Amino acid sequence: MSHRRTLRPTSFGFLGLAAAFSTMAGLCRADVSTDQCIGANTKAQYLRQAGKFTEAREELRMCSQASCPRMVRDDCVQRLDEVERVQPTIVFDVKDAAGNDVSAVTVTVDGRPLVERLNGTAIALDAGDHTFTFEAAGQPAVTRTFSLKEGEKGRAERIVVGVTQAMPVAPTAREEGASPPWKPIGLATAGVGVVGLGIGIAFGLVALDKKNNAGCDSNSVCPTESAASALRDAKDAANVSTAFFVVGGVLAAGGLSLWLLAPGSVQAAATAGPHSAGVALRGAF
Numbered sequence: 001m002s003h004r005r006t007l008r009p010t011s012f013g014f015l016g017l018a019a020a021f022s023t024m025a026g027l028c029r030a031d032v033s034t035d036q037c038i039g040a041n042t043k044a045q046y047l048r049q050a051g052k053f054t055e056a057r058e059e060l061r062m063c064s065q066a067s068c069p070r071m072v073r074d075d076c077v078q079r080l081d082e083v084e085r086v087q088p089t090i091v092f093d094v095k096d097a098a099g100n101d102v103s104a105v106t107v108t109v110d111g112r113p114l115v116e117r118l119n120g121t122a123i124a125l126d127a128g129d130h131t132f133t134f135e136a137a138g139q140p141a142v143t144r145t146f147s148l149k150e151g152e153k154g155r156a157e158r159i160v161v162g163v164t165q166a167m168p169v170a171p172t173a174r175e176e177g178a179s180p181p182w183k184p185i186g187l188a189t190a191g192v193g194v195v196g197l198g199i200g201i202a203f204g205l206v207a208l209d210k211k212n213n214a215g216c217d218s219n220s221v222c223p224t225e226s227a228a229s230a231l232r233d234a235k236d237a238a239n240v241s242t243a244f245f246v247v248g249g250v251l252a253a254g255g256l257s258l259w260l261l262a263p264g265s266v267q268a269a270a271t272a273g274p275h276s277a278g279v280a281l282r283g284a285f
Contacts, residue, residue: 051127089154096161
């Protein structure tokens with residue numbers, strides 16, 4: 001004869017299972033209080049206004065959990081979606097000097113670690129200017145600064161590592177003792193000379209007009225004292241005209257010579273005498 005024994009669960013067994021499930025449910029639910037949810041929502045709004053999108057997202061994720069009151073949770077979910085839409089992202093395409101892809105690159109932003117390896121995905125950051133440093137094994141670090149704008153998504157930037165920097169070329173002896181820019185000097189001198197010639201012409205016309213109006217004869221004999229005074233004014237104007245003609249002509253000719261010849265080494269010196277003026281040029285033409 002066989003005896004079959006039936007096991008029935010006792011009330012203690014049901015209570016134990018219920019307690020276990022209750023404990024597991026408590027562990028699965030985030031331990032965020034109502035005050036923490038409200039505080040995270042408020043803090044996220046201030047961070048969003050300050051442009052600190054990354055920190056704002058962390059706060060909004062906290063108050064978007066199921067344990068938060070529904071009204072707060074719904075508001076946080078909406079704000080989180082808005083922050084994720086406006087937060088800029090950037091993608092780095094790192095190449096070596098030969099144009100090959102380089103993924104084993106450590107990146108820091110504003111002196112803080114960002115990623116230890118690039119995998120081609122977009123990186124979310126706050127808007128504004130950021131300084132990035134890229135370091136690949138055996139290569140000198142590369143530093144670049146980018147200005148990220150709100151709402152800018154998937155901005156692609158190519159970074160080249162391992163490029164040999166060109167060595168500065170030592171200046172030659174001629175460059176070290178470079179002569180002045182004679183062409184601009186010559187052009188300016190010629191311009192001054194032309195102005196002088198123009199003034200000389202103007203005074204010459206004045207002198208001729210005064211002489212004709214004076215009415216004096218060829219021997220400078222004038223009918224009246226006023227005519228004699230006008231004749232003296234005409235002579236003074238003529239002397240001024242002559243002086244401007246001489247100086248203007250010399251400067252124009254000297255400046256034109258400097259501009260046309262523009263030698264590597266030229267020395268210019270002004271010469272003047274009782275009745276003459278000039279520019280002496282000395283150099284290798």
